[in-house]
Amino acid sequence: MNSTPTVVVLKEGTDASQGRGQIISNINACLAIQDTLKPTLGPLGSDILIVNSREEVTITNDGATILKLLDVVHPAAKILVDIARAQDAEVGDGTTTVTLLASELLKESKQFIEENISSHIIVKGYRRAVQLAIEQIKALQYSVPEKKDTHDADFKQLLKQCASTAMSSKIINSNAAFFTDMVVDAVLTLGPHFNPAMVGWKTIPGGGMTETRLVKGVAFKKTFSYAGFEQQPKYFTNPKVVCLNVELELKAEKDNAEIRLEKVSDYQNIVDAEWTLIFQKLEKIVESGAQVVLSQLPIGDLATQYFADRGIFCAGRVPSQDMQRLSTALDVNIHSTVSSVTPEDCGVCGLFQETQIGAERYNLFTDIPDTTTVTFLMRGGAAQQIAELERSLNDALQVVKRTLSNSAVVAGGGAIEMELSKHIRDFAKTIPGKQQLIMIAFARALEVIPRTLADNAGLDSTEILNKLRSHHAKGDKWFGVDLSDDANYDAVSVGDLMEKCVWEPAMSKINSLSGAVEAACLILSVDETVKNQSRDNPNAAMAQQMAGRGRGMPQ
Structure with a gap:
């Protein structure tokens, strides 16, 4: 009888697991992430203190920041980290929401996986449900007229309400x-x-x-300065500014090169040549008419005193990012040589000043026409x-x-999630089979947002959800968890959040739902994990092999 030979495909030490148990294991890992983030959601959510390996402390309730600092190692849970980062990059807010939604969708699907329902059927139901949800958001969203006047008081108020939320x-x-x-x-x-x-x-x-403070322009900390700096003027109106990437100090080539001289006068000629070169550079800058000279490279004591004698301000070692922002705002180039600098190469800002802020001195460039840059000077x-x-x-x-x-907004505070939940439940009643159960599970998962908001506020989430379901069944589509200052916490805190101006961008909700469903479907579609331990630790396979041999040795 011919026996089938054993074929070794994977390297020794490789860990492979598959099947229904692997899907449930991945779901459990994501639920652990959810448990960590849940307490941070909402106005009354708590912060998390994270200490890394270098003993650096971070206190935050931002979902993307928490997931990044937690250093998640589980392969499936890393997908939640990726969608939080994508939400942060695309919208900037809603990172905790998208992670909680994805985890709750997986939690709801867990019962179907345990009942041996194919994950492909669940994925199909989730994708159909999210399409209905996005269509409903677009139908419900409140949009301002297409002609948006940024000076209009009502439009500014809309932006302020979104920022406040x-x-x-x-x-x-x-x-x-x-x-x-x-x-x-x-x-x-x-x-x-x-x-x-x-x-x-x-x-x-x-x-x-x-x-x-908000500076409508560019501000940076006072750079390293040499003698003569205090003699320079620190205030200009409508100054000409030149941006350089040139080193303006004596190079002292005697330290960088070997020079053989036959007589003493030759050495003096070399020294004079160095001085001549730097003076030619400085004279060229003065001829351009610049009153503020900035360079990414050092400006030495000779140049500093030279500019001070002529009533010119200079700063060397300016951070490259600040220099780039200033050159963009002034619409000028950063020059790597002074030989081509002309008066036309200088930008003009309305006001330059050096001012004291706290214990530091800052250089401020403001009143720039049509500026496209701002600087936040943050205190704390x-x-x-x-x-x-x-x-x-x-x-x-x-x-x-x-x-x-x-400029399309929806009500926050779980209002839009409850309305979407109602809409999907109503639709699910019109379809037969397993898809109905899956879509109802999707609708139930959406309620995690108002439930978590209520729990974090110390309210009875069961009573809150019952009240919200009742209001939405009556057509009160913008009712959500009311956690405003004037809310009555002794009673059930629900209210019309559109009237209370608790607004969120509709795009944020659409991205949250899309990202959460994509992540959930991706995790559900994985039923096998292959992990090569020896790739992370080259000695793991050898250690395992030696341990196996050791077990067979006599004591």
């Missing part, structure tokens, strides 16, 4: 009115399609958060607080940007 769960919620004006002004200055690189973030420890008592302030402002910026480019 984005800030409701952030550290700056208590000063939302102060920061919403700042964020809306920043976005209106930048335009609806601004490049995030055109936003500068400067941290200045000390003071309170309300001492944060602790480094962790300022870092969270930056994340909060960035989220609000992205939300207002999306609202400005696509």
